[in-house]
Amino acid sequence: MFNVGVVLSNFSLGSNNRSLRAPPKEEDRYAFTASYYDTQADLMRQYQLTFFTIDNSIEMRAEYPKLSLKDLYIGALVNIHSRQLKIEGYADDFTANKLNSQAEITLAMIKPDGYYHIGDIIAEIYKAEFRINKMKMVHLTKQQAEEFYAVHYGKPFYNNLVDFMSSGRIVALELSKPDAIQAWRNLIGPTNFEVARREKPNSIRGKFASDGTRNAVHGSDSSENAKIVESNFFFGRNSFKPVALFDNSTLGIVKPHAVNAGSAGSILSQVQKYNFDITALQMFTLDKVNSADFFEVYKGVVPEYLNMVEELCSSPCIAFEVVKDENAVEDFRSLCGPADPELARVLRPNTIRAQFGQDKIKNAVHCTDLEEDGVLEVEFFFNIMQS
Numbered sequence: 001m002f003n004v005g006v007v008l009s010n011f012s013l014g015s016n017n018r019s020l021r022a023p024p025k026e027e028d029r030y031a032f033t034a035s036y037y038d039t040q041a042d043l044m045r046q047y048q049l050t051f052f053t054i055d056n057s058i059e060m061r062a063e064y065p066k067l068s069l070k071d072l073y074i075g076a077l078v079n080i081h082s083r084q085l086k087i088e089g090y091a092d093d094f095t096a097n098k099l100n101s102q103a104e105i106t107l108a109m110i111k112p113d114g115y116y117h118i119g120d121i122i123a124e125i126y127k128a129e130f131r132i133n134k135m136k137m138v139h140l141t142k143q144q145a146e147e148f149y150a151v152h153y154g155k156p157f158y159n160n161l162v163d164f165m166s167s168g169r170i171v172a173l174e175l176s177k178p179d180a181i182q183a184w185r186n187l188i189g190p191t192n193f194e195v196a197r198r199e200k201p202n203s204i205r206g207k208f209a210s211d212g213t214r215n216a217v218h219g220s221d222s223s224e225n226a227k228i229v230e231s232n233f234f235f236g237r238n239s240f241k242p243v244a245l246f247d248n249s250t251l252g253i254v255k256p257h258a259v260n261a262g263s264a265g266s267i268l269s270q271v272q273k274y275n276f277d278i279t280a281l282q283m284f285t286l287d288k289v290n291s292a293d294f295f296e297v298y299k300g301v302v303p304e305y306l307n308m309v310e311e312l313c314s315s316p317c318i319a320f321e322v323v324k325d326e327n328a329v330e331d332f333r334s335l336c337g338p339a340d341p342e343l344a345r346v347l348r349p350n351t352i353r354a355q356f357g358q359d360k361i362k363n364a365v366h367c368t369d370l371e372e373d374g375v376l377e378v379e380f381f382f383n384i385m386q387s
């Protein structure tokens with residue numbers, strides 16, 4: 001049972017990292033079967049425990065069909081047997097060489113004038129086979145906009161650019177795929193909106209830019225800028241003022257299976273098309289405790305409770321605050337449709353769950369059930385989880 005397993009943990013007890021050295025010889029390693037009672041999942045887990053005498057290190061190996069190679073990238077949070085692990089780096093040259101070339105990082109931004117096209121732009125990102133590693137809606141202060149665009153300080157368009165970039169909500173996204181920087185710049189099109197419209201009418205700027213400064217999106221211009229400067233600017237700190245309104249609002253979550261299927265952009269497009277305002281948006285990776293906390297009210301009430309918890313923490317989800325002048329909770333529930341997608345396809349074929357849901361657990365989106373819980377659920381993500 002262990003031959004298709006993943007290394008679950010590798011705690012080096014010696015001073016050197018064993019995996020960076022020559023492979024151990026047979027006589028240096030001793031293998032055992034072992035078990036561990038996982039209290040979170042209420043399950044007995046089976047492992048192969050290997051002990052390496054050469055440096056007193058261990059390896060635990062177990063079958064793990066839920067995980068795939070695409071889930072493992074630098075910065076990813078993965079939940080394995082009720083433990084949340086952060087992937088921090090590559091442990092050997094083979095992995096680094098093989099995966100680095102497959103996963104260049106770029107920083108994309110949907111600028112304030114792209115706000116009403118957030119869903120459409122995210123749909124294009126998935127269609128072009130980028131992976132979204134991180135995503136966060138923020139509202140830059142003037143000082144933060146000046147810092148981000150410091151390289152243009154003194155140019156004639158600088159003040160206008162800073163005013164514009166701090167004038168409304170933006171969405172920052174860390175994207176990856178092979179040759180991501182160039183691929184994203186090709187997808188967004190020329191900086192100048194007139195050139196974009198004339199020469200690349202189907203590019204993002206060709207479709208959505210409206211003047212020299214208001215050109216809908218941003219893209220990094222070099223690998224160093226993307227990772228060290230720009231991604232860090234948005235995701236390496238938490239000093240942005242809150243964007244959620246916590247008023248007349250309700251919570252939506254694009255569930256992990258729908259994120260993995262690349263449907264998040266199309267789902268958000270529908271939300272925007274029906275005139276809901278998306279006032280906060282962020283990708284989260286929940287652990288099992290957070291997921292169980294969030295669904296606590298369903299415990300003992302709906303038979304699917306445990307499966308709902310498992311699905312929500314299985315990989316990244318995208319939470320968003322939805323605002324409407326009145327009836328936000330009820331109207332958004334109506335757009336999502338019946339909880340069972342099979343039923344939704346028969347009764348309400350235009351709803352989100354009818355179009356993107358698979359079954360009662362993987363039903364594409366979560367929406368708040370009760371009027372009085374709308375703001376509370378928004379607070380769970382954009383107050384408690386965010387901080």
Ligand SMILES: Nc1ncnc2c1ncn2[C@@H]1O[C@H](COP(=O)(O)OP(=O)(O)OP(=O)(O)O)[C@@H](O)[C@H]1O
Pocket residue numbers: 157161190191212213214215217218219220221
């Ligand atoms: N001549 C200009 N007039 C007005 N605004 C400009 C001008 N040149 C650049 N800008 C604004 O400044 C931003 C940054 O300019 P830059 O030359 O770095 O272009 P870019 O790399 O294509 O854009 P971005 O950095 O936003 O991806 C542009 O996207 C645009 O919003």
